[in-house]
Amino acid sequence: xxxxxxxxxxxxxxxxxxxxxxxxxxxxxxxxxxxxxxxxxxxxxxxxxxxxxxxxxxxxxxxxxxxxxxxxxxxxxxxxxxxxxxxxxxxxxxxxxxxxxxxxxxxxxxxxxxxxxxxxxxxxxxxxxxxxxxxxxxxxxxxxxxxxxxxxxxxxxxxxxxxxxxxxxxxxxxxxxxxxxxxxxxxxxxxxxxxxxxxxxxxxxxxxxxxxxxxxxxxxxxxxxxxxxxxxxxxxxxxxxxxxxxxxxxxxxxxxxxxxxxxxxxxxxxxxxxxxxxxxxxxxxxxxxxxxxxxxxxxxxxxxxxxxxxxxxxxxxxxxxxxxxxxxxxxxxxxxxxxxxxxxxxxxxxxxxxx
Amino acid sequence: xxxxxxxxxxxxxxxxxxxxxxxxxxxxxxxxxxxxxxxxxxxxxxxxxxxxxxxxxxxxxxxxxxxxxxxxxxxxxxxxxxxxxxxxxxxxxxxxxxxxxxxxxxxxxxxxxxxxxxxxxxxxxxxxxxxxxxxxxxxxxxxxxxxxxxxxxxxxxxxxxxxxxxxxxxxxxxxxxxxxxxxxxxxxxxxxxxxxxxxxxxxxxxxxxxxxxxxxxxxxxxxxxxxxxxxxxxxxxxxxxxxxxxxxxxxxxxxxxxxxxxxxxxxxxxxxxxxxxxxxxxxxxxxxxxxxxxxxxxxxxxxxxxxxxxxxxxxxxxxxxxxxxxxxxxxxxxxxxxxxxxxxxxxxxxxxxxx
DNA sequence: TGGCGGGATGTGTACGGTCACATCCGGTGG
DNA sequence: CCACCGGATGTGACCGTACACATCCCGCCA
Numbered sequence: 200x201x202x203x204x205x206x207x208x209x210x211x212x213x214x215x216x217x218x219x220x221x222x223x224x225x226x227x228x229x230x231x232x233x234x235x236x237x238x239x240x241x242x243x244x245x246x247x248x249x250x251x252x253x254x255x256x257x258x259x260x261x262x263x264x265x266x267x268x269x270x271x272x273x274x275x276x277x278x279x280x281x282x283x284x285x286x287x288x289x290x291x292x293x294x295x296x297x298x299x300x301x302x303x304x305x306x307x308x309x310x311x312x313x314x315x316x317x318x319x320x321x322x323x324x325x326x327x328x329x330x331x332x333x334x335x336x337x338x339x340x341x342x343x344x345x346x347x348x349x350x351x352x353x354x355x356x357x358x359x360x361x362x363x364x365x366x367x368x369x370x371x372x373x374x375x376x377x378x379x380x381x382x383x384x385x386x387x388x389x390x391x392x393x394x395x396x397x398x399x400x401x402x403x404x405x406x407x408x409x410x411x412x413x414x415x416x417x418x419x420x421x422x423x424x425x426x427x428x429x430x431x432x433x434x435x436x437x438x439x440x441x442x443x444x445x446x447x448x449x450x451x452x453x454x455x456x457x458x459x460x461x462x463x464x465x466x467x468x469x470x471x472x473x474x475x476x477x478x479x480x481x482x483x484x485x486x487x488x489x490x491x492x493x494x495x496x497x498x499x500x501x502x503x504x505x506x507x508x509x510x511x512x513x514x515x516x517x518x519x520x521x522x523x524x525x526x527x528x529x530x531x532x533x534x535x536x537x538x539x540x541x542x543x544x545x546x547x548x549x550x551x552x553x554x
Numbered sequence: 555x556x557x558x559x560x561x562x563x564x565x566x567x568x569x570x571x572x573x574x575x576x577x578x579x580x581x582x583x584x585x586x587x588x589x590x591x592x593x594x595x596x597x598x599x600x601x602x603x604x605x606x607x608x609x610x611x612x613x614x615x616x617x618x619x620x621x622x623x624x625x626x627x628x629x630x631x632x633x634x635x636x637x638x639x640x641x642x643x644x645x646x647x648x649x650x651x652x653x654x655x656x657x658x659x660x661x662x663x664x665x666x667x668x669x670x671x672x673x674x675x676x677x678x679x680x681x682x683x684x685x686x687x688x689x690x691x692x693x694x695x696x697x698x699x700x701x702x703x704x705x706x707x708x709x710x711x712x713x714x715x716x717x718x719x720x721x722x723x724x725x726x727x728x729x730x731x732x733x734x735x736x737x738x739x740x741x742x743x744x745x746x747x748x749x750x751x752x753x754x755x756x757x758x759x760x761x762x763x764x765x766x767x768x769x770x771x772x773x774x775x776x777x778x779x780x781x782x783x784x785x786x787x788x789x790x791x792x793x794x795x796x797x798x799x800x801x802x803x804x805x806x807x808x809x810x811x812x813x814x815x816x817x818x819x820x821x822x823x824x825x826x827x828x829x830x831x832x833x834x835x836x837x838x839x840x841x842x843x844x845x846x847x848x849x850x851x852x853x854x855x856x857x858x859x860x861x862x863x864x865x866x867x868x869x870x871x872x873x874x875x876x877x878x879x880x881x882x883x884x885x886x887x888x889x890x891x892x893x894x895x896x897x898x899x900x901x902x903x904x905x906x907x908x909x
Numbered sequence: 910t911g912g913c914g915g916g917a918t919g920t921g922t923a924c925g926g927t928c929a930c931a932t933c934c935g936g937t938g939g
Numbered sequence: 940c941c942a943c944c945g946g947a948t949g950t951g952a953c954c955g956t957a958c959a960c961a962t963c964c965c966g967c968c969a
Binding site (some may be wrong): 581582583585588595596597600619622623625626689721 | 915916917918919920923924925926
């Protein structure tokens with residue numbers, strides 16, 4: 200044997216390659232390649248010899264060399280607009296786990312600001328790695344526009360529920376979820392419902408608002424213009440205080456749990472009882488929501504389902520079968536303590552509250 | 555943007571390479587390479603010709619070929635134990651942004667369960683990509699043990715505050731933060747303080763507990779065994795209800811905001827007033843904390859500082875200067891509504907509470 | 910005027926795999 | 940008994956780039 204203790208060799212000597220393994224095993228490098236790639240026509244004895252040599256040398260296939268010759272990087276790019284909040288980061292994690300199970304790598308790029316240069320920069324960064332496919336968890340219309348510019352050859356999955364049937368979308372059904380929340384309030388007897396929407400450049404925010412408005416309309420209730428928020432609890436608080444200026448509603452449907460939390464805070468500060476005086480519904484069912492005060496009625500999104508399905512779809516595109524999907528996962532209503540029937544009608548309520 | 559004219563060729567033709575560019579520009583491929591890599595000895599006119607050709611063809615350097623020949627992948631691996639909660643995902647995002655600014659890619663691997671096989675699997679996955687460096691945001695002792703097995707040649711930064719001075723650590727000072735929280739309670743007059751600690755296989759949980767105990771000891775207060783939690787609000791709720799069985803304390807220091815939220819919930823359910831009857835402090839300052847009820851006094855971690863510094867350190871190691879760092883970032887106390895001086899002493903409090 | 914030096918550019922080679930094809934081999938059927 | 944066949948294995952070429960080195964060209968000075 201040339202190298203005695205091959206794995207922990209003298210530090211700087213280069214990593215073993217496929218030919219080193221071949222020499223060690225007494226076969227040709229091509230045979231080693233076949234073993235690595237699970238070719239069927241290898242005699243078991245030969246395979247074992249090779250495996251032993253691999254083990255002995257501590258050999259690892261060089262991903263770069265492989266990518267170079269196959270022009271497959273085995274990298275999936277994930278474009279995120281915000282990796283900090285619960286939904287996206289949960290989804291990202293589930294994508295990563297699913298991809299790893301299929302021996303794909305995940306590389307992320309976050310969009311710093313929702314402006315075209317940021318989007319371009321993030322997208323360029325991903326493309327520079329010759330990604331095999333792209334997942335977009337950045338359901339903003341601008342991002343979506345940028346995506347359209349990409350080569351149609353690039354396997355793509357977008358996670359959003361715009362309702363477009365362009366064949367590479369998977370999402371939790373935002374509209375249906377919003378309808379669930381709204382219907383729940385209506386069934387409790389509420390007729391004056393405020394909607395605190397998300398930023399309208401977010402497709403999800405639009406779709407939730409659409410669901411809300413549709414449900415309102417179908418129940419012949421009066422429409423009131425939704426308030427446009429920014430997803431943050433801080434904004435929820437601000438909006439909550441503003442709403443109380445004209446206290447002509449008995450329920451609020453906030454487009455996510457964070458804003459709902461802020462609303463709860465504002466109402467509490469104003470001395471209101473939730474759900475006695477006013478009901479509040481959120482969206483997402485973040486793990487904390489059940490510990491809010493009061494525990495928040497909200498719409499659950501099963502983010503953990505998203506990752507696996509989305510990787511499936513993407514690999515389907517990458518590895519050939521050009522099947523097109525459009526999949527919607529149902530959202531679920533979770534009723535907790537923040538909703539109740541509306542209080543008896545009291546025309547002076549707004550007045551009394553602030554005298 | 556996609557490719558303007560020529561590149562959008564008949565679909566299947568391979569991507570342009572350095573020689574195509576050379577031909578287009580009328581120079582040798584090596585000159586193109588020099589332009590790409592910013593070599594100084596290129597005549598401006600030549601450089602421009604090359605740049606034009608690159609633009610014309612929509613040329614992109616092939617990362618795999620580059621990695622193959624330089625044996626540098628420009629990929630930074632990030633090992634995470636949990637990508638879903640606020641701190642880690644925020645940190646991850648800031649690492650990614652910092653890395654991108656330096657033209658490095660980020661690839662993540664999440665540890666599904668905190669057992670050795672999972673850790674190994676995640677680590678293997680990263681190593682398979684020939685990462686240039688590794689960031690560990692998985693401050694669990696077991697992960698740390700696994701890290702020790704790695705080649706010492708691999709540039710490494712761990713984000714944790716164990717106090718070890720092994721030269722590649724950066725962290726927010728957990729012990730100091732815990733001391734801040736504890737001292738705040740002591741200064742308010744609390745002498746009987748309960749600590750709801752995190753899981754003890756997390757280095758951060760240990761260090762926070764150490765800080766708590768040290769501060770208690772230095773103030774000559776009686777020690778009581780901390781409760782060991784799992785970071786979740788659900789556990790915080792459970793622990794909160796348990797604590798009330800022997801209601802012999804006036805303050806709780808929870809090792810993170812989530813558990814603090816659960817504790818608040820439990821106390822509220824029991825009819826206690828926070829901070830009138832009992833004070834609660836958290837740790838992290840998640841964005842929601844100010845909207846909890848009552849708004850949570852907590853310890854702020856400036857996660858956004860972590861990413862940039864940590865990428866700096868890592869690239870320092872990767873690109874040569876083998877300087878060793880050990881950096882601690884100070885945590886800050888944020889006082890809100892969940893803390894107040896203890897109520898007057900009342901030996902029957904526990905009894906009255908549950909009669 | 911010719912050798913010389915240095916900036917600008919070109920040529921050969923290696924990186925570590927995979928693919929297409931060639932080769933070898935033992936068994937089988939005509 | 941031999942051509943043939945198919946499974947198992949080996950050989951040559953190539954993927955796209957960077958590095959080391961060779962070459963070229965030009966101005967300068969002796």
